[in-house]
Amino acid sequence: MKPNDVKILAVDDDEDTLEVIYEALVQNGYCVEKAMNADEAINKMKSFKPDLVLTDHDMPGLSGLEMLRDLRLQKNYTTVIIVSARGESSLVAQALRAGADDYIRKPFRFEELIARVEVSLRINSLHKDLKSANEQLQDMVEKDYLTGLYNMRSMYDKIDFELKRGKRFDRTVSAIMMDMDHFKTVNDTNDHLFGSFVLQEVGEIIKKWNKEDKYTD
Numbered sequence: 001m002k003p004n005d006v007k008i009l010a011v012d013d014d015e016d017t018l019e020v021i022y023e024a025l026v027q028n029g030y031c032v033e034k035a036m037n038a039d040e041a042i043n044k045m046k047s048f049k050p051d052l053v054l055t056d057h058d059m060p061g062l063s064g065l066e067m068l069r070d071l072r073l074q075k076n077y078t079t080v081i082i083v084s085a086r087g088e089s090s091l092v093a094q095a096l097r098a099g100a101d102d103y104i105r106k107p108f109r110f111e112e113l114i115a116r117v118e119v120s121l122r123i124n125s126l127h128k129d130l131k132s133a134n135e136q137l138q139d140m141v142e143k144d145y146l147t148g149l150y151n152m153r154s155m156y157d158k159i160d161f162e163l164k165r166g167k168r169f170d171r172t173v174s175a176i177m178m179d180m181d182h183f184k185t186v187n188d189t190n191d192h193l194f195g196s197f198v199l200q201e202v203g204e205i206i207k208k209w210n211k212e213d214k215y216t217d
Contacts, residue, residue: 003029006121007048010034011041011055011064012083017106021054021083024110025117038062042070050078052121057084057091065095072099077131079124081116083108146196147203178206 008030012018018034025032033048035041037059045053053071057064068080082095085106092103101120104113142154150158159175166173180202187195 004031006052007031007033007050008117009041009044009048009050009053009055011036011038011053011059011067013037013056013059017056021113024113025054028114030117038064038067041067045078051124052079052081052117054081054083054117057082057086057095065098068095068098068100077124077127079120081120083113144203146199147206148200149203149206 008025010018010021010025010032011034012021013036015036018036022032022034033044033050035044038055039061041053041055042062053067055064055067062070064082064084068082071078071080079101080099081102081104082100083104083106084091087105095103101123102116104116142150144151162173165171183195183198186198
């Protein structure tokens with residue numbers, strides 16, 4: 001990932017320190033936004049969607065550690081580096097255990113700051129690659145490779161889940177069974193390759209219909 005493709009949010013209640021961090025990151029090609037406190041940072045994250053957050057610990061309102069804990073409850077992983085003048089081992093350990101990717105003590109050297117940002121972003125990239133690979137593997141296990149629809153084993157699991165949920169909440173559960181009439185004739189008249197194409201097209205129609213369904217919970 002190139003620096004100009006990376007979004008970084010810098011958070012610090014000290015305006016001078018914030019400006020120094022901002023300039024250091026911008027000079028190295030990063031796209032940077034600033035926030036003076038955690039509440040402002042959280043609001044900016046909704047639209048800015050940073051890849052990395054550099055935040056002070058001691059700030060009015062929410063602390064950097066409290067903001068970190070809030071971020072770790074969210075689905076999308078955001079790299080977080082705590083930058084603080086406090087260097088107690090107990091606080092460093094607390095931040096790392098809460099999910100901080102790194103902890104930088106003030107005052108810091110620009111070269112070290114940028115190097116730590118680069119390392120954290122590299123780990124972030126590996127984390128995203130691993131997540132994507134796991135999602136692909138899960139799809140391979142749950143879905144038919146030809147149609148992209150859930151396979152029989154997955155359907156049994158989902159039906160069992162929906163039946164139990166329906167019973168728990170006293171809801172009616174419905175299911176639709178479909179059959180492709182004369183599909184054998186398609187294979188016999190043409191070939192199995194064309195038959196596979198037909199199955200793929202039917203799968204796309206079903207998936208499109210499912211996405212457009214307005215009656216889902």
